[in-house]
Amino acid sequence: MLQVNYIRENREKVLERLSVRHFKQVELVDEIIQIDDERRQTQTSLDNLSAIANASAKQIGELMRNGKKEEADAIKAETTANKDKIKHLSDQLSTIELQLHNLLVQLPNLPGPLVPSGITPEENEVVLTYGEPAVLHEQALPHWELTSKYDIIDFELGTKITGAGFPVYKGKGARLQRALINFFLDHATAEGYREMQVPHLVNEASGFGTGQLPDKEGQMYHSTVDNLYLIPTAEVPVTNLYRDVILKEEDLPIKNTAYTPCFRREAGSYGAHVRGLNRLHQFDKVEVVQVVHPDKSYQVLEEMSAYVQSLLKELGLHFRVLRLCGGDMGFTSAMTYDMEVWSAAQQRWLEVSSVSNFETYQANRLKLRYKGNTGKTQLAHTLNGSALALPRIVAAILENYQTPEGIRIPEALVKYTGFNLID
RNA sequence: GGAGAGUUGGCAGAGUGGUCGAUUGCGGCAGUCUUGAAAACUGUUGAGUGUAAUAGCUCCGGGGGUUCGAAUCCCUCACUCUCCGCCA
Numbered sequence: 372m373l374q375v376n377y378i379r380e381n382r383e384k385v386l387e388r389l390s391v392r393h394f395k396q397v398e399l400v401d402e403i404i405q406i407d408d409e410r411r412q413t414q415t416s417l418d419n420l421s422a423i424a425n426a427s428a429k430q431i432g433e434l435m436r437n438g439k440k441e442e443a444d445a446i447k448a449e450t451t452a453n454k455d456k457i458k459h460l461s462d463q464l465s466t467i468e469l470q471l472h473n474l475l476v477q478l479p480n481l482p483g484p485l486v487p488s489g490i491t492p493e494e495n496e497v498v499l500t501y502g503e504p505a506v507l508h509e510q511a512l513p514h515w516e517l518t519s520k521y522d523i524i525d526f527e528l529g530t531k532i533t534g535a536g537f538p539v540y541k542g543k544g545a546r547l548q549r550a551l552i553n554f555f556l557d558h559a560t561a562e563g564y565r566e567m568q569v570p571h572l573v574n575e576a577s578g579f580g581t582g583q584l585p586d587k588e589g590q591m592y593h594s595t596v597d598n599l600y601l602i603p604t605a606e607v608p609v610t611n612l613y614r615d616v617i618l619k620e621e622d623l624p625i626k627n628t629a630y631t632p633c634f635r636r637e638a639g640s641y642g643a644h645v646r647g648l649n650r651l652h653q654f655d656k657v658e659v660v661q662v663v664h665p666d667k668s669y670q671v672l673e674e675m676s677a678y679v680q681s682l683l684k685e686l687g688l689h690f691r692v693l694r695l696c697g698g699d700m701g702f703t704s705a706m707t708y709d710m711e712v713w714s715a716a717q718q719r720w721l722e723v724s725s726v727s728n729f730e731t732y733q734a735n736r737l738k739l740r741y742k743g744n745t746g747k748t749q750l751a752h753t754l755n756g757s758a759l760a761l762p763r764i765v766a767a768i769l770e771n772y773q774t775p776e777g778i779r780i781p782e783a784l785v786k787y788t789g790f791n792l793i794d
Numbered sequence: 795g796g797a798g799a800g801u802u803g804g805c806a807g808a809g810u811g812g813u814c815g816a817u818u819g820c821g822g823c824a825g826u827c828u829u830g831a832a833a834a835c836u837g838u839u840g841a842g843u844g845u846a847a848u849a850g851c852u853c854c855g856g857g858g859g860u861u862c863g864a865a866u867c868c869c870u871c872a873c874u875c876u877c878c879g880c881c882a
Contacts (some may be wrong), residue, residue: 414843418851427850430862432812435862448860454862617804749839770832 372475374750376405382681386479391488392697393514396477403474410467417460424453426629476585480732483669484699489696496696498708501680502689504714505771514766515717517645517773518544521793524765526647534635536652547768547780548655550787551761552630555657555682559758562678564659569608571631572599577611580737582703592634601634605658605794606755610733613662617748618741620752624671625662628758630655648762649721655761661754662739665731668752669706672728675756676708679724682759685783688767690712691720706732712763716770721763 378385385400427450434443441516487496518524523544527536540548560566578584578600579630583591602608607628618625633656648654659678663671676692683690695707704727711720731750734740740748772779777794785791 411844414851418844421852424862428812429859431862435812443862450862788835 372732373478373481374731374735375403375475376473378478379404379407382551385481389479391482392479392700393488393490394479394697397474399478403471403478406467406474410464410471410609411761413460417464418458420453420460423451424457425592427453435479436655455794464774476614479702480705480729481623482700483728483730485694486700486706487694488698490698491696494696495693495709497682497697498692498694500689501517501684502687502693504689504713507715507770507773508775509768511716513647514714514769517769517778518647520545521778522549523793524648525647529709536650538648538651538759542791543788545767546788546790547626547784547793548761550784550789551759553655554787555758556628556630558682558685559628559657562626562659564626567609567612567627567629569605569612569629569631571602571608571634572597573607573611574599577614578630579605580611580614581607581733583737584608586702590636591682592636602631604633604757605629605631605656605709608661609658609660610662613739613751614737618662618737618739618751620664620741623662623664623741623751624667626658626659627661630657630660632656633760638781647719648766651762657764659756659758660752662734663754664741665749665752667753668728668730671754672706672726672770674709675758677728678709679710679726679756679758683710683712683723686764686768686781688728690723698769701725703727703729703732710759710766712772714763714767719732721767723763723767724757724759727754729753729755 373385382400382404389397389400400600408737427446431443431446433445434440487494489495501728512520515526517528521543523538523541526535528533528539532539532781556566572594575598578591583600583603587603591603594600603717608631609627613625630652634653636652637650659675661671661675662735680692689714690710692708693711695704695709700707707725707727709722710724710726712723712789713719730752733753734750737753738750739753740791741751742748769778772781777792780791780793
């Protein structure tokens, strides 16, 4: 959520930045400013009336103590009229504040200076490409055929016990999952992230804090009796650890990592590009999250991007890095890098990580602040990234490392899997 | 699930309807003392809004009510703790 005062003071810039996203409802900006004007006027009137009421009450108290009951009663009579006005104004203020809030949550984050203007994924900027596409043998298969050929992931069994998009990992397939999780967590820890285990269900306030609620309500599984949501990503619980927190400047940066399953409803997607592991309702992911000083966030974004790339390099995968254009970026992000690995059998790029700087957008919702050395509290910047999401990494490994003898395991993973071939 | 107790500033913990944004202790910060530090002493120390700066206004779990006036009384919701029951 953007700060109203920032919008007021930087109207032109806000509009200019929103155009990078090709954001349609630009009239929101002026509506916000107008409603905020109204809010301020109402607030001022209410404050003035309250001041009078407070003074009267104090006066009455004093008179009562001195036993001057008649004088007190006289003032009481006067204050009664004020009471109605105060009640009326404060009702009005609540309505205005609600309106303002409802408008504010409709405004996406402002793209950072490097973000290319654009709408479609084709307008994303390819920042770099690493490695070469794997050369496969003639009988090479897409991963959804490999998984059943080697009996390592069972989609039908998952459908039986739950539904489509909830695979069952078996034998070496299950072991590969566990190996990847440990591999990612070990690397994150070595990179200075603190490993956390967090709840997989979150309350409404947490959903709001990171921006999933109210607009993306339908994308999360919702336990209505308890009003709890299954997390779509560890970003939600891990970032919300710092909701309503005022940190000390020297506590920054905060670097946390967590492995969690992720649950996404993603209703209404069917077809070849969501086959197999490409899109699931439940999947595993290791996430890295940072809370940093505002001056550092873009530097940290580069560091996080480089870190994710180092994982992909170690796994020997051919990948590219995209800087998302304004229109393709998430609602809450100021700048995002997507990492895509090459799927040799599907002949397409698969997104395996998304690293974003949210600047103060989440922090403002979370009331996540730090107290600077000057003694002034201000909003911190938050960032997060997948490091990494498992299913598409597994898909890429299966496809790119397949041989007529079986699927080889990338060298760096062997000490985690305990085997070097799936056959 | 049943019964009871509670929710106050970074933490602990007071608070009779009126001068309580809130006693006090600890912690933090600054100073005195000291070669330096500790101890001791003194001062200072919540968050927001608003202003040129003051002032003013809001906040004692959330919401509502009573009252001229609510941290304090009433209603309601949420959460926490204790005991009992059930249970990995």
